[in-house]
Amino acid sequence: MDQVVVVAAIASGIRFAMPILFAALGETVSEKAGVLNVGIEGIMLIGAFLAVLISVQTGSPWVGLLAAIAGGIALGLLHGWMVVVLKVDQIVSGIALVVLGAGLSGFGYRLALDGGAVRVPGFRQLDLGLLSHLPVVGPVLFSQHFLAYVGIALAFALGFMLRRTGLGLTIRAVGETPEAAAAAGIEIDRVRLCCAAFGGSLAGIGGAFLSTAQLAGFVENMVSGRGFIALACVVFSRWRPVGALFAALAFGIADAAQVRMQALYPDIPYQAFIILPFVIALLAMTMPGGAARGPAQLGRPFRRG
Amino acid sequence: MISGPILALDGVSKSYGDVLAIDDVSLNIAVGEVFALIGENGAGKSTIVKMMSGEIAPSRGTIRVLGEKVAFSSPRDALARGISVVHQHYALVPDFTVAENFALGTAPLGRLDRSALNRRIRTLAASVGVEIDPDALVGSLDVAGQQKIEILKALAREPRFLILDEPAAVLSPEDADRLFLAIERIRRQGISVVLVTHRLADVFRICDRVAVMRMGRLVVEGDVTNFAPEDLISLMMTGERGAALPSQPCARAATATAARGDTPVLQVRDLELHRANGSVAVRSMSFDLAAGEILAVAGVEGNGQTELVRSIAGLERQACGSIGFSALEGELSSHSPQALRQAGLAHVPEDRIHDGIVLTQSLAENLLLGHLHHPAFVRKGVIRRDSVVRQTTQVIQDYGIRTTGPMQPIGRLSGGNQQKLVLAREFMNDPCLLLAAHPSRGLDIRTSALVQGLLIEHRDRGAAILLVSADLDEIWAIADRVIVLSDTRMHGPVPIHETTRQEVGAWMAGH
Numbered sequence: 001m002d003q004v005v006v007v008a009a010i011a012s013g014i015r016f017a018m019p020i021l022f023a024a025l026g027e028t029v030s031e032k033a034g035v036l037n038v039g040i041e042g043i044m045l046i047g048a049f050l051a052v053l054i055s056v057q058t059g060s061p062w063v064g065l066l067a068a069i070a071g072g073i074a075l076g077l078l079h080g081w082m083v084v085v086l087k088v089d090q091i092v093s094g095i096a097l098v099v100l101g102a103g104l105s106g107f108g109y110r111l112a113l114d115g116g117a118v119r120v121p122g123f124r125q126l127d128l129g130l131l132s133h134l135p136v137v138g139p140v141l142f143s144q145h146f147l148a149y150v151g152i153a154l155a156f157a158l159g160f161m162l163r164r165t166g167l168g169l170t171i172r173a174v175g176e177t178p179e180a181a182a183a184a185g186i187e188i189d190r191v192r193l194c195c196a197a198f199g200g201s202l203a204g205i206g207g208a209f210l211s212t213a214q215l216a217g218f219v220e221n222m223v224s225g226r227g228f229i230a231l232a233c234v235v236f237s238r239w240r241p242v243g244a245l246f247a248a249l250a251f252g253i254a255d256a257a258q259v260r261m262q263a264l265y266p267d268i269p270y271q272a273f274i275i276l277p278f279v280i281a282l283l284a285m286t287m288p289g290g291a292a293r294g295p296a297q298l299g300r301p302f303r304r305g
Numbered sequence: 306m307i308s309g310p311i312l313a314l315d316g317v318s319k320s321y322g323d324v325l326a327i328d329d330v331s332l333n334i335a336v337g338e339v340f341a342l343i344g345e346n347g348a349g350k351s352t353i354v355k356m357m358s359g360e361i362a363p364s365r366g367t368i369r370v371l372g373e374k375v376a377f378s379s380p381r382d383a384l385a386r387g388i389s390v391v392h393q394h395y396a397l398v399p400d401f402t403v404a405e406n407f408a409l410g411t412a413p414l415g416r417l418d419r420s421a422l423n424r425r426i427r428t429l430a431a432s433v434g435v436e437i438d439p440d441a442l443v444g445s446l447d448v449a450g451q452q453k454i455e456i457l458k459a460l461a462r463e464p465r466f467l468i469l470d471e472p473a474a475v476l477s478p479e480d481a482d483r484l485f486l487a488i489e490r491i492r493r494q495g496i497s498v499v500l501v502t503h504r505l506a507d508v509f510r511i512c513d514r515v516a517v518m519r520m521g522r523l524v525v526e527g528d529v530t531n532f533a534p535e536d537l538i539s540l541m542m543t544g545e546r547g548a549a550l551p552s553q554p555c556a557r558a559a560t561a562t563a564a565r566g567d568t569p570v571l572q573v574r575d576l577e578l579h580r581a582n583g584s585v586a587v588r589s590m591s592f593d594l595a596a597g598e599i600l601a602v603a604g605v606e607g608n609g610q611t612e613l614v615r616s617i618a619g620l621e622r623q624a625c626g627s628i629g630f631s632a633l634e635g636e637l638s639s640h641s642p643q644a645l646r647q648a649g650l651a652h653v654p655e656d657r658i659h660d661g662i663v664l665t666q667s668l669a670e671n672l673l674l675g676h677l678h679h680p681a682f683v684r685k686g687v688i689r690r691d692s693v694v695r696q697t698t699q700v701i702q703d704y705g706i707r708t709t710g711p712m713q714p715i716g717r718l719s720g721g722n723q724q725k726l727v728l729a730r731e732f733m734n735d736p737c738l739l740l741a742a743h744p745s746r747g748l749d750i751r752t753s754a755l756v757q758g759l760l761i762e763h764r765d766r767g768a769a770i771l772l773v774s775a776d777l778d779e780i781w782a783i784a785d786r787v788i789v790l791s792d793t794r795m796h797g798p799v800p801i802h803e804t805t806r807q808e809v810g811a812w813m814a815g816h
Contacts, residue, residue, distance in 0.1 A: 166412035173398050173409050183396035184410025185381060296400075 003136075009256045011139040014148060015214050017252025019044065019206040019223070021151045023230035024237070024244040025158055026202025030076075032162060032239060033195035034175035035083060036299045038094030040203040041227025042101020043075045047207025049105035052120050052218040053112055061123050061212045065147075068208035069201045075101065076200015080193040087301035098227070106220040113218070123147060123213040145213045147205070155245035162241065171195060175295030178302040188302045203227070225278065232281040239294055247284070251277045309372055311336050311497050312357065312388070312466055317366030319352055326352045329366070330523045332516055334466070339488060339498045341508040341529070344518035345541055345775070350501050353518070354468055357499070358390040359383035370466075387465035391455045391472065399444030403454055406443055407461070429457050432494070433487040448584045449480035456487065460496075467491060468499045471607075473507050485511045503541075503605050505534050505814040519544045538810040542777065568631055569593035570738050570769035571617065576626035578612040586612050589626070590795035592788060596737065599760060599770045600798060601784035603777065604813050608790040610773045611655060614742045617771065618652045619645045632737060646675055651736035653727055653744050655773070657720070661727045664716030668708060669697040671715045672730050679734075700729040705755075721752035728759055739763065742773040757783050777806055791815045 023040045030037055037043075047068035055064030075097060082093040123145045131142040162168035173181040174191045182188050210226070211218050229251050237243025258273035310333035319327040327349050334340045344350050355361045356368065359377030367374050370386045377383045380390070397406050404422045412422070423439040430437045435453050443451060452472060459467055469488070473481040488498055488511055500512060508515050508529060516526040517540045524544050536546045571594035578587040586609030594600050602610055615621045617628055619642040628637040632648040640648075654660035662671050673693055677683055682693050697711035704725040708718055715723055724744070731739065741760060745753035761783055764770050774780050780787055781801060788797035789812040796812040797804075 165414065165416050166408060167414040169401070169405055169409055169412065169417065170414070173401065176400050177396075177398040180396040180398045180406075181409060183380075186410050 005260060007136050007139055009260055010253055011143065012259075013253030013256035014140065014144055014249065015252070016255045017248040018145075018148050018151050019210040019214065020226050020230045020233060020251055021155065021245060021248035022206035022209060023203045023227055024233040024248055025151070025154055025241055026072075026076075026199035026206075027230055027234045028237070028239055028241050028244055029158060029162070029171065029202075030195045030199030031234060031298055032175045032295055033171045033192050034178065034295055034297045034300065034302070035080065035192050035196045035199070036090045036094065037076070037079050037097070037196065037199055037203075038091055038231060039075070039079060039097025039101065039227075040199070040206075040230055041223055041225070042098040043072050043200050043203035044207035044210065044223045044227050045101040045105040045221070046071045046075060047204030048211035048222055049108055049207075049218050050204070051208035051212045052118070053108070055121050055212055056113070056118050059121055061121055064212055065205065065208045068204040070204075072200040072202070072204020072207070073197045074200070076197040076203070077193065079200065080196030083301065084189050084192045084196065087303070090299045102221055105218070109218050109220065117217060120212055120216045120218075122216040123209075145209070147209055147213055151209075152245060155241045158241035172295070175297055178297055182302070192302075203230075206230070229277060229281055232285060235294065236281075236284045236287075250284075251280060254280050310334055310369075311371055313369040313372075314353070314356070315367045315369065317353075317356060317363045317368065319356065319361065320364050326521050327356075327363070328521045330518075330521075331366075332523065332526065334497050334499060336465075336497055337492055337495050338513040339492055339500060339511050341512035341515040342499060342501045342518065343503055343505070343508060343515060343537065343541060345503065348518040348541070349521040350518055351470065352521075354390065354470055354499075354501055357383070357468060358388060384462060384464075387463070388468070389459035389462050389464035389466070390468040391452070391459050391470065393470045395451050395455050397443050397451055397454060399442075401443055402439065403437060403441050403443060403446075404439040406454060407439070407458060411461070425461075426457065429460055433457075433460065433490045435483065435487055448580075448582055449483070451582075452484070460491065464496060466497045466499070468501070470501045471503075472500065473502065473504060481507075503814070505537055508537065509534065517541055534811070534814065535807065538807065538814060542806070542810060569595050570631045571771070572627075572629035572631075573617075574627045574629075576613070576616070576628065577624040578609045578616060579624045580609075580612060585624075585793050587790060587795060588793040590788075590790075591626075592795075592798050594738075594769045594771055596769050597764055597767045598786065599764050599772050599784045601780040601787040601801075602771065602773045602790060603775070603780055603787055603809055604790035606775060608792070610742070610790060613790075614652070614655065614740050614771070614773055618642060618650065618654075618740055630738065643678075647678065649734070649737035651731035651734070651739045653724075653731050653739070653741045655742035657723060657727060662715050662723055665714055667712045668701070668706070668715050668718075668726055669693050669711040671726060672697050672700060672733075675730065676733065700726065704729050721748040724748060724756065725752070728756060732759065732763060735766070736763075736768055739768050739770045740773075741770060743775065744772070745774075745776070745779060753779070777809065780809075781806070789813055 023044055027037060027040055050071045051064040051068040054067035055061045058064070079093055079097055082088040083090045125143050125145055132138050134142065162172060170181065170186055170191060174186065174188055178188045207223060210223065233244050233247040233251065237247045254277045258276040262270045262273045312334045314330055314332045317327060317330050318325065330353065342350050342353060356363050359380045359382050362376065369375065375386060398409065404419060404426060407426055408417055408422055426437060426439045437453055437457070443454065472484055492498055500507060502508065512529050514527065515529050515532065515537070517524040517537060519541060524540050540546055574591045576587065576590045577585065580586045592600065602613065604610060612621065616623045617637065619637065619640060622638050630637045630645065630648065630650065633640055633644070637645070658664065663674070673682055673688065682689055694711050700706070701708060701711065706722045706725050708722065715726065728744065744760070745756040748756065757779060760770055760772065772784055784801055786798045786800050787804065787809060788795055789809055791813055792815045
């Protein structure tokens with residue numbers, strides 16, 4: 001591959017990474033508090049659909065983004081209510097969320113937009129003038145969507161929040177030793193509900209990025225496994241937001257590369273390339289770092305006394 | 306200065322259903338005094354603590370703080386009144402540093418000011434004369450270190466009243482000394498301290514006044530100087546001062562000795578046992594257990610009994626020393642628990658609910674546990690339902706288990722009936738070595754007598770039985786010899802008819 005192709009692959013790889021990054025960041029915070037949400041795939045689908053629907057109706061991708069966030073919070077709270085309040089098994093509730101998200105978004109799409117193609121007023125790439133036209137760094141660093149910069153900044157901000165603030169301390173204690181946190185006067189269930197809602201909102205943003213920034217339009221099941229890749233990112237990064245950023249970038253660039261390689265090597269069945277990011281995810285899990293211990297009470301409901 | 310009691314219990318009772326856990330207890334605790342609350346296991350000390358700290362509400366009677374009647378609905382209410390508790394089980398996050406644990410729940414949600422936090426911890430620590438590294442990871446600290454954090458956390462809330470629940474029970478003598486110095490300094494700050502303990506040494510070391518609880522009642526309350534250690538032991542055990550404790554020799558001991566074989570069934574040498582948190586439970590113990598004998602392990606709970614039984618059952622590995630089991634070659638710990646069971650070891654675990662039975666499964670399935678290799682019950686990997694049900698029905702009859710039938714989930718049964726099934730299961734293969742940890746705890750008198758009768762029956766048939774019990778009556782009723790674990794040491798073994806309850810009681814209290 002020549003330089004142009006590589007630069008283009010990296011630049012679009014960053015774009016491909018963003019839906020995964022947002023979802024993974026939200027999931028990191030949620031899991032740190034002990035709430036495992038394997039249903040972020042479903043939330044991303046709802047986010048993607050709502051972003052398209054509302055952007056088309058209002059003409060503004062920002063209002064669409066807000067709708068996706070609202071949808072994400074609603075589903076995050078639904079999951080939180082199931083697992084935190086009703087103490088339903090977290091895996092079961094999460095899987096239900098995947099199915100619910102796929103069904104609702106697909107059905108809603110046919111209902112509201114007749115399942116046809118629409119012109120979506122999507123996010124445009126930033127044009128920082130001179131900077132964006134620099135060779136190599138221009139397309140890679142200075143021509144991304146505004147949301148991409150938000151995502152990268154958020155990774156660092158959440159890393160700081162979890163490690164250095166009282167809020168982060170509270171969240172980590174709730175996921176690690178809820179008995180101790182409760183004894184310190186912290187309302188375990190409330191913290192967990194908030195974190196589940198936050199995770200849902202970021203998964204919603206991830207879905208919105210996919211349908212209004214990375215692509216422009218909604219297709220049924222368009223998230224196609226990115227929610228699960230995000231879950232893998234959380235584990236692989238050992239529940240560190242900045243680590244999740246790099247993990248998401250690796251998957252994004254692999255994804256962008258495989259799209260280009262399909263064209264470069266027409267003799268190889270294209271399916272072999274499509275599975276590339278998933279193979280990387282599997283391999284990453286088998287590496288020593290992948291087996292690191294997560295929050296001790298991840299997936300377990302808290303019962304007083 | 307405030308006069309009158311800082312905390313007063315007035316005719317307080319607490320009942321759970323029909324059971325009266327606390328019966329009409331009145332206590333007054335003055336400002337700046339160290340008050341000891343002592344009693345045997347189950348005497349009601351922890352229920353009193355829970356009422357003082359707002360965890361439970363009394364069924365009758367009133368609690369007053371500084372003369373004002375209070376009704377706590379949660380520990381938070383008690384905290385607001387200046388009552389802090391350091392529990393026996395610490396509420397700490399092991400993955401956090403000392404400072405982070407300190408900040409938990411008290412720091413604002415924003416950025417943590419670590420240097421201010423560290424300064425505050427050091428100041429507090431200095432005020433009670435201890436040293437602590439705020440950046441140390443809590444999980445890496447020993448019990449004494451973790452206890453320090455809990456006490457400092459409690460002090461940080463500026464309490465007027467501090468309750469310490471069994472603070473010295475798990476500490477080494479040196480750490481206990483440091484703890485007592487700290488308590489002395491806390492008292493000088495005008496804070497009242499209630500020390501819940503069953504170690505008499507602690508009472509005479511630092512306490513001003515003492516209250517003795519027995520079976521939910523307050524036996525006596527007064528200045529420590531009015532009592533001798535023997536008085537308190539006698540009060541704790543019989544409710545009367547200077548009562549002549551019955552110590553008739555065990556009539557069956559002689560006959561039992563005759564049945565003993567030559568080689569001991571269990572040989573324990575220089576055993577060192579550690580608790581799950583890494584502290585030393587027993588530094589060195591050696592004893593033999595012969596066939597046809599019941600050796601009782603007495604002592605206040607938490608002095609290594611749990612670890613001893615689990616080590617012999619093959620469920621955990623001793624820190625040092627050796628355990629030999631006559632039915633198997635070599636060191637016991639080189640065999641799996643299953644191999645031990647097949648060689649004739651049986652285990653009635655201390656924690657029936659967690660280790661003894663599966664609550665949701667039927668009596669028949671619970672009876673099958675540990676006997677899955679038995680050809681009568683399982684053939685070619687398939688359970689022979691008929692024969693298991695028949696055997697269970699037989700057991701239900703033999704042991705008088707009250708149930709609707711062999712298929713009833715065992716969780717529906719009362720504790721005594723559950724325990725009968727556990728015993729039936731463990732006795733099923735005529736074990737040559739039985740580990741019985743608190744086999745009759747929490748059972749009514751009739752069931753206790755049945756359990757003790759079963760132990761004697763199997764002892765007379767030649768089984769070697771290690772009986773862990775906190776109940777001296779039980780030990781005197783059925784054991785042949787006794788050892789006492791206290792303060793990481795082992796006292797005895799001594800034949801029951803050569804010792805007295807006073808002597809054993811004094812060993813238990815660390816004298």
